[in-house]
Amino acid sequence: MKRELFLGNEAVAQAAIDAGISGVYAYPGTPSTEITEYIQQNSLAVERKVHSKWSANEKTAYETALGMSYAGKRALVCMKQVGLNVAADVFMNSAITGIHGGLVLAVADDPGMHSSQNEQDSRYYGQFAMIPVLEPSNQQEAYNMTYEAFQLSEQTQLPVMLRLTTRLSHSRSGVWRREVLQPKTLRLPKNSKQFLLLPIFARKNYARLLEKQVPLNLLAEQSKYNFFRDGQDHSLGIVCCGLAWNYVQEVYAGSAIPFPIVKISQYPLPEKLMGKLYESSDELLVIEEGYPLVESQLRDFFGKGKPVHGKLDGWLNRYGELTTDQVGRALKVEYDAVFESPDCVVPRPPSFCMGCGHVDAFVALQEAVAEFGEGHVFSDIGCYALAALPPFESIYSCVDMGASITMAKGAADAGLFPAIAVLGDSTFAHSGMTGLLDAVNEHTNMLIVISDNKSVSMTGGQDSAATDILETICVGLGVDTRHIRIVVPLKKNYAEMVRIFKEEIAFVGVSVVIPRRECLQRAARRLRQYRIRRTK
Amino acid sequence: MKTDLIIAGVGGQGILSIGAIIGQAALYDELEIKQAETHGMSQRGGAVVSHVRLSDQPVYADLIHRGQADLILAVEPMEALRQLPFLKTDGYLVTNTEPFRNLSNYPSRSEIQEAFDRLPHVLLLNATDIAHQTGNPKASNLVMLGALSAFIQLSLHAFETGIESVFHLKGQNVIDINQKAFIAGREEALSQLGSSRQTG
Ligand SMILES: Cc1ncc(C[n+]2csc(CCOP(=O)(O)OP(=O)(O)O)c2C)c(N)n1
Numbered sequence: 001m002k003r004e005l006f007l008g009n010e011a012v013a014q015a016a017i018d019a020g021i022s023g024v025y026a027y028p029g030t031p032s033t034e035i036t037e038y039i040q041q042n043s044l045a046v047e048r049k050v051h052s053k054w055s056a057n058e059k060t061a062y063e064t065a066l067g068m069s070y071a072g073k074r075a076l077v078c079m080k081q082v083g084l085n086v087a088a089d090v091f092m093n094s095a096i097t098g099i100h101g102g103l104v105l106a107v108a109d110d111p112g113m114h115s116s117q118n119e120q121d122s123r124y125y126g127q128f129a130m131i132p133v134l135e136p137s138n139q140q141e142a143y144n145m146t147y148e149a150f151q152l153s154e155q156t157q158l159p160v161m162l163r164l165t166t167r168l169s170h171s172r173s174g175v176w177r178r179e180v181l182q183p184k185t186l187r188l189p190k191n192s193k194q195f196l197l198l199p200i201f202a203r204k205n206y207a208r209l210l211e212k213q214v215p216l217n218l219l220a221e222q223s224k225y226n227f228f229r230d231g232q233d234h235s236l237g238i239v240c241c242g243l244a245w246n247y248v249q250e251v252y253a254g255s256a257i258p259f260p261i262v263k264i265s266q267y268p269l270p271e272k273l274m275g276k277l278y279e280s281s282d283e284l285l286v287i288e289e290g291y292p293l294v295e296s297q298l299r300d301f302f303g304k305g306k307p308v309h310g311k312l313d314g315w316l317n318r319y320g321e322l323t324t325d326q327v328g329r330a331l332k333v334e335y336d337a338v339f340e341s342p343d344c345v346v347p348r349p350p351s352f353c354m355g356c357g358h359v360d361a362f363v364a365l366q367e368a369v370a371e372f373g374e375g376h377v378f379s380d381i382g383c384y385a386l387a388a389l390p391p392f393e394s395i396y397s398c399v400d401m402g403a404s405i406t407m408a409k410g411a412a413d414a415g416l417f418p419a420i421a422v423l424g425d426s427t428f429a430h431s432g433m434t435g436l437l438d439a440v441n442e443h444t445n446m447l448i449v450i451s452d453n454k455s456v457s458m459t460g461g462q463d464s465a466a467t468d469i470l471e472t473i474c475v476g477l478g479v480d481t482r483h484i485r486i487v488v489p490l491k492k493n494y495a496e497m498v499r500i501f502k503e504e505i506a507f508v509g510v511s512v513v514i515p516r517r518e519c520l521q522r523a524a525r526r527l528r529q530y531r532i533r534r535t536k
Numbered sequence: 537m538k539t540d541l542i543i544a545g546v547g548g549q550g551i552l553s554i555g556a557i558i559g560q561a562a563l564y565d566e567l568e569i570k571q572a573e574t575h576g577m578s579q580r581g582g583a584v585v586s587h588v589r590l591s592d593q594p595v596y597a598d599l600i601h602r603g604q605a606d607l608i609l610a611v612e613p614m615e616a617l618r619q620l621p622f623l624k625t626d627g628y629l630v631t632n633t634e635p636f637r638n639l640s641n642y643p644s645r646s647e648i649q650e651a652f653d654r655l656p657h658v659l660l661l662n663a664t665d666i667a668h669q670t671g672n673p674k675a676s677n678l679v680m681l682g683a684l685s686a687f688i689q690l691s692l693h694a695f696e697t698g699i700e701s702v703f704h705l706k707g708q709n710v711i712d713i714n715q716k717a718f719i720a721g722r723e724e725a726l727s728q729l730g731s732s733r734q735t736g
Contacts, residue, residue: 005559005569030576115576171572171598172559243598250597324601337603339620342651344643348546348615350582351638383580458577532707 015146023051029080058083102150112321121290135242237281357517360489368501402431545611550677675717682721
């Protein structure tokens with residue numbers, strides 16, 4: 001066998017396929033997207049008919065994966081960190097029901113907010129749900145730990161969280177694969193009450209979850225991914241979680257690490273291992289990607305124990321991504337950087353693609369709302385959020401998927417006129433529909449613009465769950481067909497677009513305007529694929 | 537042997553493709569490799585960067601330490617300058633000179649040239665022109681990759697294999713035009729290096 005070059009995400013995907021999953025369920029979100037995309041294109045997965053179509057959102061994805069687990073088969077569910085907020089209800093409860101077929105949640109955090117609204121740390125969710133959390137430190141561990149996670153899930157009868165961060169998800173390295181396992185066969189859970197969380201059953205299940213905590217701790221003590229290594233200098237003991245292990249090794253590359261160290265890649269925190277480090281060092285330094293979770297756990301509230309350093313006392317940055325520089329600074333090992341970027345270098349933020357349909361829609365909308373002044377347009381998560389930047393600066397909110405409609409509704413309830421929501425087709429399918437239903441039921445006076453590019457573009461052009469059924473959904477939710485207006489966002493249609501926006505702003509009630517033109521990137525990709533197929 | 541490389545450019549210029557080619561080439565030559573890249577929002581015309589680390593010893597961190605890159609390879613001149621804090625004292629900057637202007641406050645040519653003049657080791661080429669000449673205007677990234685091949689210890693065959701494996705889904709024609717751009721960039725860099733060695 002040869003080593004293969006995999007992104008961290010691809011290593012996870014390949015391991016899940018090799019471990020015999022029957023389905024991956026996901027909604028796209030940077031930095032998690034490539035896991036599902038890899039499985040969609042993998043020939044063995046295709047041959048085995050591994051389910052890999054995108055779900056409407058993270059909640060539906062997780063629930064469907066849990067259903068597959070109920071039926072005895074192995075399932076992978078993937079999302080970005082904020083996606084877990086959307087799936088949090090089923091996630092928390094799946095720890096109480098437990099699983100049947102192995103269920104692994106791969107969740108990718110984004111410290112540094114390269115492509116996210118926040119840098120929340122999913123390990124808290126793992127701790128909250130009281131399930132095993134795995135945090136690989138490199139691509140090979142990402143493969144191995146995912147491969148073994150299904151076994152761990154079946155052994156503990158719990159969902160297992162695989163916590164990734166941007167740096168590992170989006171970095172490549174050579175990876176050795178293991179034997180390909182057969183998918184499981186369909187079989188029902190032995191206990192027909194396992195998935196019934198009525199209080200009488202739920203109490204029993206919850207007690208069982210609590211009982212599992214001791215064995216979970218033991219598993220973490222014994223895990224080969226957690227270990228203690230002694231050092232010469234006992235003035236400091238280092239705790240490295242996941243990726244932090246790489247940075248510490250890098251800082252001391254070519255020489256021995258002077259301090260005793262514990263490397264953690266499996267939670268709950270192994271008490272004995274941590275105790276060993278605590279006993280053998282005068283002070284501790286905790287290096288972890290994300291929030292100071294382990295640091296807070298080790299820090300004594302009244303400050304009586306040994307000093308614990310990290311993000312809370314400024315040895316490391318409180319936010320942002322870990323880097324070798326930062327870890328080096330904390331360990332007082334520094335290198336010179338002699339060059340600086342000259343002052344003429346200016347920031348280059350992301351921007352709309354040339355000819356994007358969202359732009360045409362925004363220009364027309366801007367003209368239609370100009371007479372009302374600033375502050376009327378609520379927006380959402382997608383490429384159109386770039387309208388927050390110059391030269392547009394014409395949207396006033398971008399909070400969480402679907403919030404454009406509901407925030408505009410709340411503002412309308414408060415008396416704001418006009419109240420306008422702008423969101424994309426995929427965001428509408430993800431979380432906009434329920435908000436629209438609220439507005440319809442209350443005849444809220446608002447305009448909803450669904451800028452339909454027939455694609456989930458911000459994350460790379462995946463299929464949108466709303467394509468070709470957007471109007472049907474709006475009609476089904478009760479929007480008056482006379483106030484569902486379709487326009488083609490092109491320069492030549494400006495006058496028409498402005499007129500339609502104005503008419504629907506003037507209409508008292510819920511109106512939906514749908515500017516519809518396929519995303520240029522997606523169209524280009526389609527054309528390229530067509531050409532390749534023709535030449536073959 | 538250990539080489540730390542920064543690859544810089546603008547989203548859409550093919551930084552990810554050349555990063556992946558180097559990765560494949562490194563595996564082919566049985567080296568250790570880590571290659572971190574920018575996905576997501578910045579790919580929409582924003583600044584993108586990839587850290588590539590090659591070695592015959594284990595590679596730990598996915599990111600390069602400031603001041604430790606042996607070489608910055610850039611498909612766009614201002615993006616080359618953005619990454620300067622990563623460059624080693626005796627490191628090389630190898631860049632395309634053709635700007636990608638999607639900004640109103642883009643620096644002037646002379647400002648950029650002055651910044652280059654202050655560096656000890658610079659190799660400049662107009663990869664955009666060279667790509668045009670090879671009949672594939674979009675391949676300035678491959679031209680730059682060709683220039684890189686004049687600097688790092690990866691076999692030509694490894695690069696060819698890398699190019700093939702990254703573009704194989706797009707058909708033989710695409711592989712061929714990219715190989716051509718790669719060779720053109722390599723020759724340009726070799727000839728510049730050759731003449732500077734003769735004179736200097
Ligand atoms: C809960 C959640 N899931 C996923 C994402 C990642 N995400 C950001 S933008 C986006 C695409 C939205 O698509 P659409 O609304 O159709 O807009 P487009 O980008 O196509 O213009 C996604 C999936 C997120 N930010 N939050």
